[in-house]
Amino acid sequence: MSKNIVSVNNLSVSFDYQENFLSKKQKIKAVNNINIKIKKGSFFGLVGESGSGKTTLGRAILGANKISTGNVIFHDDDRDYDLTSINSKEMKEYRKKAQLIFQDPYAALSPRMTVRDIIAEPLEVMKITNSREETDEKVREIASKCRLNLEHLRRYPHAFSGGQRQRISIARALVSNPKFIVADESVAALDVSIQADILNLLKQLQNELNLTYLFISHDLSVVAHVCDIVAVMYLGHIVEMAPSRDLFSNPRHPYTKALLSSIPSIDPENKSKAIELEGEIPSAMNPPSGCVFRTRCPHASQDGKEENIEMGLEEVEPDHWVDRCGVSCG
Amino acid sequence: MSHLLEINNLDVKFDTDEGRITAIENVSISLDQGKVLGIVGESGSGKSVTAKSIMQLNPGNTIYNDDAEIIIDDENVLKFTSNNDLKKIRGGKVSMIFQEPMASFAPAIKIGHQMIEQLMIHKPLTKKEAKDISIDMLNRVGIADAEKRFNQYAFELSGGMRQRAMIAMALSTMPKLLLADEPTTALDVTIQAQVINLMKDIIKEFNMGVIFITHDLGVIAQVADDVAVMYLGSVVEQGPVNEILKNPMHPYTRGLINALPDINNLDAPLTPIPGNIPSPLDRPNGCVFRTRCPHASKEGKEENIKMGLVEVKPGHWLDKCGVDCGKK
Ligand SMILES: Nc1ncnc2c1ncn2[C@@H]1O[C@H](COP(=O)(O)OP(=O)(O)OP(=O)(O)O)[C@@H](O)[C@H]1O
Ligand SMILES: Nc1ncnc2c1ncn2[C@@H]1O[C@H](COP(=O)(O)OP(=O)(O)OP(=O)(O)O)[C@@H](O)[C@H]1O
Ligand code: SF4
Ligand code: SF4
Ligand SMILES: [Mg+2]
Ligand SMILES: [Mg+2]
Numbered sequence: 053m054s055k056n057i058v059s060v061n062n063l064s065v066s067f068d069y070q071e072n073f074l075s076k077k078q079k080i081k082a083v084n085n086i087n088i089k090i091k092k093g094s095f096f097g098l099v100g101e102s103g104s105g106k107t108t109l110g111r112a113i114l115g116a117n118k119i120s121t122g123n124v125i126f127h128d129d130d131r132d133y134d135l136t137s138i139n140s141k142e143m144k145e146y147r148k149k150a151q152l153i154f155q156d157p158y159a160a161l162s163p164r165m166t167v168r169d170i171i172a173e174p175l176e177v178m179k180i181t182n183s184r185e186e187t188d189e190k191v192r193e194i195a196s197k198c199r200l201n202l203e204h205l206r207r208y209p210h211a212f213s214g215g216q217r218q219r220i221s222i223a224r225a226l227v228s229n230p231k232f233i234v235a236d237e238s239v240a241a242l243d244v245s246i247q248a249d250i251l252n253l254l255k256q257l258q259n260e261l262n263l264t265y266l267f268i269s270h271d272l273s274v275v276a277h278v279c280d281i282v283a284v285m286y287l288g289h290i291v292e293m294a295p296s297r298d299l300f301s302n303p304r305h306p307y308t309k310a311l312l313s314s315i316p317s318i319d320p321e322n323k324s325k326a327i328e329l330e331g332e333i334p335s336a337m338n339p340p341s342g343c344v345f346r347t348r349c350p351h352a353s354q355d356g357k358e359e360n361i362e363m364g365l366e367e368v369e370p371d372h373w374v375d376r377c378g379v380s381c382g
Numbered sequence: 383m384s385h386l387l388e389i390n391n392l393d394v395k396f397d398t399d400e401g402r403i404t405a406i407e408n409v410s411i412s413l414d415q416g417k418v419l420g421i422v423g424e425s426g427s428g429k430s431v432t433a434k435s436i437m438q439l440n441p442g443n444t445i446y447n448d449d450a451e452i453i454i455d456d457e458n459v460l461k462f463t464s465n466n467d468l469k470k471i472r473g474g475k476v477s478m479i480f481q482e483p484m485a486s487f488a489p490a491i492k493i494g495h496q497m498i499e500q501l502m503i504h505k506p507l508t509k510k511e512a513k514d515i516s517i518d519m520l521n522r523v524g525i526a527d528a529e530k531r532f533n534q535y536a537f538e539l540s541g542g543m544r545q546r547a548m549i550a551m552a553l554s555t556m557p558k559l560l561l562a563d564e565p566t567t568a569l570d571v572t573i574q575a576q577v578i579n580l581m582k583d584i585i586k587e588f589n590m591g592v593i594f595i596t597h598d599l600g601v602i603a604q605v606a607d608d609v610a611v612m613y614l615g616s617v618v619e620q621g622p623v624n625e626i627l628k629n630p631m632h633p634y635t636r637g638l639i640n641a642l643p644d645i646n647n648l649d650a651p652l653t654p655i656p657g658n659i660p661s662p663l664d665r666p667n668g669c670v671f672r673t674r675c676p677h678a679s680k681e682g683k684e685e686n687i688k689m690g691l692v693e694v695k696p697g698h699w700l701d702k703c704g705v706d707c708g709k710k
Contacts, residue, residue, distance in 0.1 A: 067538070069530070101570050102542025211400060213659045214425025237541065240567050241481075243424045243597035245641040249654035270542075270570050273643040277652060297648065314571040315645060316600030320624045329572050335526035 055127065057232055057264045058090040058113060062122035065105070065112050069337060080336050082108040084288035085122070087365070090232075090264060092127075095255075097275040097296065098268045099311070100285030103336060106268045109285075110234040113266065114150050115143055126150065126232070148178055151230040153238045154221055161209040161217055168205040171195060171223045180228055190227055197257065198223040215246030219253070226257065236268045247271075251278050272315050276300045281371075284308050287336060287344040289363055294372040304374040306349045343377045385412040386591040387436070387454055387559055393447040394431050394440065394615075402445075403662040405431045406615045408689070415558070418585065418592040420606030420623065422599060422638065424659055427612040429595045430481055433561040435460075436593075437478055438468055454559065474504050477557035479548055479565045481595075486548055487536035494532030497551050504555050519550035524576050541568040549577060553584055560585070560592045566601060578605055599642060603627055611635045614659065614670040616689060621698035631700050633675045669703045 065083040070076075083105040090096045098106050111117040113124050115135050126133040126146060133146050151174075161170055171191045174180075181187040195205060198219045209217055218238065225233060235254070239247040255278060257263060269275050275282055276296055283293040284307065292305040303309045314326040331348040334340050340347050346358040358377060365373040394406035406428045413419050421429050434440050436452055438459060452459040454475060462468055480486045487493055497516040501507060507515070513532075520528035523546040536544055545568040552560060562581075566574045582605065585592055594605055602609055603623060610620040611632065619632040630636045637655035644650055657674035660666055666673050672684035684703060691699040 069534075069538075099570070102546075102568065102573050103540040107540060208399065210398060211403075211661050211663055212426075213661075215659065237568070241425070241564070243422070244599065244638055244643075245655040246425055247597075247654075248641045248643070248652035251652055252654065270568070270574075272571065273645040276645055276648055277643045300645065300648070310572055311570065314575045316571070316575070316598065316604045318599045318603045318627055318639070318642065320603040320627060326575055328575070333524050333526050333573065335530075337527050337530055 055092050056089045057092040057127055058088075058266075059125045059127070060086055060088045060090075060109075060113065060122070061125070062087060063109070063112060063119060063124060064121045065108050065117055066120045078337065081288050081339070082336060083112065084339075085363075086288075086290055088283060088290065088293070090266060091281075092264055093258070093262060094281060095258065095265050095267060095279045097279030097282035098266060098285065099270065099272060099275055099282060101287065101307075101333070102270075103287075104285040105288045105336070106285055107236055110152070110236050110266055110268055114152055114234055115146060116152075128231070144178070148180065148228045149230050150232045150234070151225040151228065153225045153233060153235040161220060163209055165208070166205065167195075167200070167207055167209065167212075167220055170209070170220060171205075171227055174224060174228045178228055191223075194223045194227045197260070198226070198253065213246075214242050215249060218242060218246070218250055222250070222253070222257075226261070226263075229261075231262070232264045232266070234266045234268070237270065238267075239274065240270065247274065254278070272300075272312065284311065287334060287339050289344055289375065290365065290373075291345065291375040292373065293365065294369075298369070298372050302372075304368060304372070305345075305377070306351050307345050310350075343375070345375075345377070349377075384456065385453075386415045387411075387413040387593075388451070389432075389436070390449075390451040390453070391447070392432070392435065392450040392452065394428070394435055395445040396440075397443045397445065401663055404615055404665050405662060406435070407665075409612075409615075409617055410691075411610055411617065411620070413559070413591045413593065415591050416586070416589045417608065418594050418606045420602040420609040421593060421595045421612060422597060422602055422609060423612030424614070424634075424638075425597075426614070426659060426662065428615040429612055430563055432612075433478060433563050433593060433595060436559075436561060437472055437476055438462060439472075439478075469503075473500055473555060473557075475557055476559045476561065477552040477555055478561040479552045479563060481563040481567075487544065489536060491535075492533055493536055493539070493547050497532075497547075497554065500551060501554055515554055516550070519554045520547065522580055523547075523550045524573055524580075525550070542570065542573065545569060546573075546577060549581070553581070556588050556590075558590060560590050561595075562592060563595045564597070565594070567596070567598070574601070581605070599627065599639065611638070614662070614665060616670050616701070617691065617699075618671065618701040618703075619699065620691065621695075625695070625698050629698075631694065631698070632671075632703075633677055634671050637674075669701070671703070 063086045066079040066081050069078045069080050119136055124135040172187050175187050239250050279296050282296050282299045283290045286307050292308045303312055310327040310329050329348045334347050341359050342361040343358040346352045352358055364376050366376055368374050389411050392406055392409045396403045498512040501512040517528045525531050525546055606623045609623045609626050610617045613634045619635045641654055668687045669684040672678045678684055690702050692702055694700045
C-alpha cells in the first residue's frame with residue numbers, strides 16, 4: 053500500500069460576510085470539517101455542487117487560503133509540512149512542491165510574454181535555477197514533455213489554441229518539478245477532443261514524473277475515466293468518497309445518485325431520466341441543520357429526523373465512505 | 383418572413399505582431415425567433431469571435447470583409463458606428479453571457495449594483511424595480527440567499543455562482559437575441575439541468591432567439607434545435623440537432639463525437655482527434671481539416687478544394703469536402 057502525500061484533518065475554512073459595515077459580521081463556512089487522505093501517485097477526483105467548497109479546499113491545501121480549524125499536512129519524502137504551523141521560508145519550499153494548474157488558459161497567460169518566459173517565470177521567481185542556460189534547459193525539457201515545439205517557445209500566447217495554451221499552463225506548473233498538483237477545472241474550457249488529449253498527457257506525466265493530482269471537475273464522465281478515487285462535495289461537506297468504479301457503478305448517497313443521473317445524454321430523444329432535485333439550493337451562509345442535503349433529498353423522512361443527524365463519513369464497504377445519512381435512512 | 387439574425391459571408395481577421403490571423407472565414411448563419419442554434423467546435427475555432435462580432439465587441443485590431451453582413455431587424459450591425467446605434471444592440475436587443483464570468487463583473491463593484499445599473503440603462507425602471515427584478519432573477523437561476531449575494535463582490539462567489547449571476551444579468555433585460563458563450567461550463571450537472579430548464583422557459587416566454595456556444599455535445603442535444611460545427615474559423619457541418627448528432631458526416635464532427643468519454647465503458651481509452659490544430663497563422667489552404675483528417679487523400683487534392691456548405695439532405699449542410707471525399 054502506498055503512502056499518503058496529503059492529509060487533511062478536520063479542516064474548516066470560513067469567510068467573513070458583512071451585509072454592510074454597520075451590520076454584524078457573519079461567517080460562511082465554505083469547507084466544513086473535512087477529512088481526506090490523498091495517496092501518493094493517485095489521481096484524486098473532487099466533484100460536487102457549485103459553491104460546495106471545492107476550490108476553497110484545493111486552495112487551502114496549497115496554502116493559498118487561510119485555515120480556520122483543523123490542519124493540512126504535506127508528507128514529503130524526508131519531512132512533513134504542517135500548513136498551520138509553517139513559517140514563510142518553509143512556505144516558499146512548499147510552493148515548489150505543490151502547484152496549481154489554472155482553469156482558464158486564456159486568462160492565465162500574460163499576452164505580453166513569450167511562451168518561454170511564461171514557462172520560465174516560476175523558476176525565476178522561486179530562484180530555482182542559477183543561470184539563464186540552466187533555466188532554458190529546464191524550460192526546453194518540460195516543454196517537450198508537454199509536447200510543445202521548440203519554435204513555439206518564441207511565440208506569444210495569442211497564436212495558440214486553447215489546447216496548446218493549456219499545455220503551456222501545464223508546463224509552467226510542472227517546471228519547478230512539483231510533486232503534487234491541484235487541477236481546478238483545468239479541462240473545462242476545452243472541447244472534448246482536446247480534453248481527451250490533455251487528460252492523456254496528464255496521465256502520462258503522472259507516470260513519468262511520479263505526480264499526484266487533486267482533480268476538480270464538473271465533468272463526471274471525465275472524472276470517471278481518469279480518477280482512481282473520487283470525493284463528492286455538497287455544501288462544505290464530503291458526502292461520499294470511493295474508488296471511481298465503485299462510486300460510478302454503485303453510488304450510495306442520494307446527492308451522488310442525482311448527480312450521476314443528470315449527466316446530459318447526447319441522444320436528443322433521451323431527455324429525462326434525471327432525478328430532478330426539488331427545492332431551493334441552500335446557501336453556505338445559512339446551511340440546513342443536521343443533514344445538509346435534506347432540503348432537496350427525495351428520501352428525506354416526513355418527520356424531519358434528518359434535522360438532528362450528526363454528519364460524518366462511515367465506511368460502508370472497504371474504501372467506500374458515505375455520509376451517515378445514507379446508512380441510516382438512504 | 384425575415385430572420386431575427388442573419389450573418390452573411392463573414393470573415394474576421396486580426397492584425398497582430400506576428401501577422402494577420404484569420405479567425406473566421408466565410409461564415410453564414412441565420413436564426414429565427416424562438417429558436418436555439420448551438421455552436422460547437424474545437425477551442426480556437428472562432429465561436430466566441432462570431433458572437434462578439436454580433437455585439438461589435440471585437441477589439442481595435444479586427445478587420446471585417448467589406449461584403450460581410452450581420453443583419454438584425456433589417457439593419458447591418460457591421461455598419462453601426464454611433465454609440466446610440468451600438469446601444470440598441472448591446473444589452474438592448476442583444477445580450478451576451480460571456481465565457482469568462484470574472485471578466486464581465488468589475489472587481490470593485492458589488493454584483494447587485496452592476497445588475498441594477500445595466501438594467502436601468504436599457505429599461506425605464508426605478509432603482510427599486512430594477513433591484514426587485516435582479517433579485518428575482520438571481521433566485522430563479524438558483525442562487526440561494528440572493529439578497530445577500532447581491533451585496534457581494536464577484537471574487538467572493540464561487541465559479542458557478544458567478545456564472546449564474548451573469549446569466550441572471552443577461553436575461554433580466556429580456557433581449558430579443560441572447561448570445562450564450564459556454565454559459566453552463568462552470569456548473570455541476572444538477573444545477574446545469576435546472577439553469578437550462580430555466581433558460582428554456584424564458585426563451586419560450588419571450589420568444590427569444592439564442593445562440594448557444596458550448597463544447598458539451600450533451601448540452602447541445604438537450605437545448606438546441608439546430609447545430610453548427612466549427613473548425614478553424616469555418617462552419618463544416620450544420621443542421622437539425624437530431625440529424626447531426628445521429629448522422630454526422632464530416633470527419634471532424636465524427637471525431638468530436640468519438641472523443642466523448644463514455645461513462646458506460648470506463649475501460650475504453652480516451653480518443654482525441656489525432657494531430658494538433660494548426661496555428662491560425664498557418665491556416666491550411668483548401669480543406670481546413672485536411673492536416674488531421676483520417677480520410678485525407680494521399681495525393682493532397684484537398685489542398686485545392688474550395689470550401690463551402692452543400693445541402694446533402696434536406697436541412698443537413700456539409701462542407702464540400704464531405705461530398706467529395708468524406709465517404710467512409
Ligand atoms: N474570497 C472569498 N470571500 C468570501 N466568500 C468566499 C470567498 N471564496 C469563496 N467564498 C464562498 O465559499 C463558498 C465555496 O466557494 P468555492 O469557490 O470553494 O466553491 P466551488 O465548490 O469551487 O464552486 P464552483 O464549482 O462553483 O467553482 C461559496 O459560498 C463562496 O461564495
Ligand atoms: N483579439 C485577438 N487578437 C488576435 N487573435 C485573436 C483575438 N481574439 C481571438 N483571436 C484568435 O481567433 C481565433 C478564434 O478565437 P475564439 O476565441 O473565437 O475561439 P473559440 O472557438 O471561442 O475557442 P474556445 O472554445 O477556446 O473559447 C483564435 O485562434 C484566437 O487566438
Ligand atoms: S439523511 Fe435523509 S435527507 Fe439526508 S441524504 Fe440521507 S436520506 Fe437524504
Ligand atoms: S476534404 Fe478530405 S481532408 Fe477535408 S475533411 Fe473531407 S475527407 Fe477530410
Ligand atoms: Mg470552483
Ligand atoms: Mg470561446
